[in-house]
Amino acid sequence: MSTQAHTPDELLGVGEMSRRTGVAVSALHYYERLGLIASHRTDGNQRRYPRHMLRRVALISVAKRLGIPLDDVKEAFADVPLTDTPSHEDWQRASRRWKRTLEQRRLGIERLEKELTGCIGCGCLSMKACGLLNPDDQLGDTGSGARRIPV
Numbered sequence: 001m002s003t004q005a006h007t008p009d010e011l012l013g014v015g016e017m018s019r020r021t022g023v024a025v026s027a028l029h030y031y032e033r034l035g036l037i038a039s040h041r042t043d044g045n046q047r048r049y050p051r052h053m054l055r056r057v058a059l060i061s062v063a064k065r066l067g068i069p070l071d072d073v074k075e076a077f078a079d080v081p082l083t084d085t086p087s088h089e090d091w092q093r094a095s096r097r098w099k100r101t102l103e104q105r106r107l108g109i110e111r112l113e114k115e116l117t118g119c120i121g122c123g124c125l126s127m128k129a130c131g132l133l134n135p136d137d138q139l140g141d142t143g144s145g146a147r148r149i150p151v
C-alpha cells in the first residue's frame with residue numbers, strides 16, 4: 001500500500017465538498033459519523049475537509065452505485081488511515097473485492113431465476129415442492145404438512 005501526504009492548508013468546507021462530489025451535506029455528515037471520511041473543525045466549529053477526502057467520497061459513491069454496503073467500504077479501506085489518500089493499489093484491491101461480491105450476487109440471482117422459471121405456470125406454492133418457498137428442501141427433514149415461513 002502506498003499513500004500520498006497532503007498539506008493541511010488544502011481544506012474544503014462541507015458545502016464545497018457537497019458541490020464538488022454531488023453528495024448531499026447530510027450524507028457527508030453521515031459518512032463522517034461512520035468514520036468513512038474525516039474533517040477538521042475550525043474555531044467556529046465548522047467542518048473543513050482535506051482536499052483528498054474528495055477521492056474518498058468518490059470511492060463511496062462508486063460503491064453505492066454498485067450496491068456495496070457502507071460497512072464493506074469501511075472494511076475495504078480499513079488499513080488506509082483517514083489522513084491519507086487511498087492509492088491506486090488500494091482502489092484495485094477494493095475493486096477486485098467488490099467484483100467478487102457482484103459475481104456472487106449474480107450467481108444468486110441466476111439461481112433464483114432458475115427456481116422462478118420452475119414456478120412459472122405452476123402456482124402450487126407447495127411448501128414441500130416449491131424451490132422458492134423451500135430452498136434446498138430445508139423443510140424436508142421436519143416432517144410432512146404445511147408450515148409457515150417466518151417473514
Ligand code: FES
Pocket residue numbers: 118119122123124125126129130131132
Ligand atoms: S409454485 Fe409450484 S414449484 Fe413453485
